[in-house]
Amino acid sequence: MEPISPLEQALHAARALILADLIAGDVAEADVVSLVEDSVAQRRWWVEQWPDGARYVAGLVAQDVQDALLERYGRWPLCPVCGHGDPHALDVEPELGPDPHWVCSKAGVKVAPVGALGEATGGEPLS
Numbered sequence: 001m002e003p004i005s006p007l008e009q010a011l012h013a014a015r016a017l018i019l020a021d022l023i024a025g026d027v028a029e030a031d032v033v034s035l036v037e038d039s040v041a042q043r044r045w046w047v048e049q050w051p052d053g054a055r056y057v058a059g060l061v062a063q064d065v066q067d068a069l070l071e072r073y074g075r076w077p078l079c080p081v082c083g084h085g086d087p088h089a090l091d092v093e094p095e096l097g098p099d100p101h102w103v104c105s106k107a108g109v110k111v112a113p114v115g116a117l118g119e120a121t122g123g124e125p126l127s
């Protein structure tokens, strides 16, 4: 077996982070998981062209999946901070940068790092 390249590690980590957030939001259906796979496949091509972008992959995959879910499923992830008004989705910040977070642009708060949404939304850890 070949050693796992940093690029593959970044893609693998991104996939795991987004899946953790989907599971936290109870939307990790089979077809949703395939959206993640599609995004990771596309970003593999992208990061092969631009290896310096490996650190940005998690944030990009999160946004890809968010966009794909908006068409099929609806807004995701819903903001857990604002209890009133129209339900709205969290945004990924930075859009292109390392260490991506879910933020509520209405309240102007960081809700959770990508991959840790379950802790922020009070999801019970699986026992």
Ligand SMILES: [Zn+2]
Pocket: 079, 080, 081, 082, 088, 104, 105, 106, 107
């Ligand atoms: Zn909000």
